[in-house]
Amino acid sequence: MLKLNKMTDYAVVVLGQMARDPGRVRTAAALSETTAIPLPTVSKLLKILAGVGLITSHRGANGGYSVDRTAEQVTVAAIVQAIDGPIALTACVDDSDGQCEVSNSCPISGNWNRVNLAVRRALEEVTLADLLDPTEMFPLQPAAAGTRQPVTADS
Numbered sequence: 001m002l003k004l005n006k007m008t009d010y011a012v013v014v015l016g017q018m019a020r021d022p023g024r025v026r027t028a029a030a031l032s033e034t035t036a037i038p039l040p041t042v043s044k045l046l047k048i049l050a051g052v053g054l055i056t057s058h059r060g061a062n063g064g065y066s067v068d069r070t071a072e073q074v075t076v077a078a079i080v081q082a083i084d085g086p087i088a089l090t091a092c093v094d095d096s097d098g099q100c101e102v103s104n105s106c107p108i109s110g111n112w113n114r115v116n117l118a119v120r121r122a123l124e125e126v127t128l129a130d131l132l133d134p135t136e137m138f139p140l141q142p143a144a145a146g147t148r149q150p151v152t153a154d155s
Contacts, residue, residue, distance in 0.1 A: 004083040008083040010037050011045050015079065016132050018055065019071040027064040045083075071129035080123060087120045 013035050018026060027045055032039040039097075046065045052061040054074065055067045080087060090112045 004080060005084060006033055007041070008080055009044065010035075010041055011049060011079050011083050011130060012076075012128070013037060014023055014042060014045055015049070015054065015067060015074060016071070018065070018067040019069075019128055019132065020068055022070055025058050025064040025066045026061065030064075030093070052078075053079060054082055071132055072127050073122050074128040076126040076128070076131070077120060077123035079128070087116065087123065089119060128144045 001007075014031055014037065017031060017035050018024075028043040029039060031037075031046070032042040035042070037045075046055065046057075049055045050065060055065050057065055058066065075086065092106065092108075092112055
């Protein structure tokens, strides 16, 4: 099973909350309260996200963190890479941090690059805005002339 870790999921929740009001400076405690994610986890995520430039850290008495991009400008790929590192499905893809012990004799060594690239491109096409409003990702299409519309409670 291909599965993102819980920290990546939490990062999407935190960024989604912050993206509702771009530029607003928020503390880790305030974000923890509004997202119901434990404060130590939020603090760790904010440091990581600031370190890769997805959010901005503000020092001082009124300090905290802000997101200065719109939700449309933040891709799921950027979030995944910030938390999990390079998108690499197996140890034998070009961007992998791992080493495969049998790569010298493997008949498919390097051939996972095509699949890995497809997954990366798919994640680059989905934005935080899409996750916040799924109708943007899968908009309802008007029915073509002569086709039947599904029956709904409003019909």
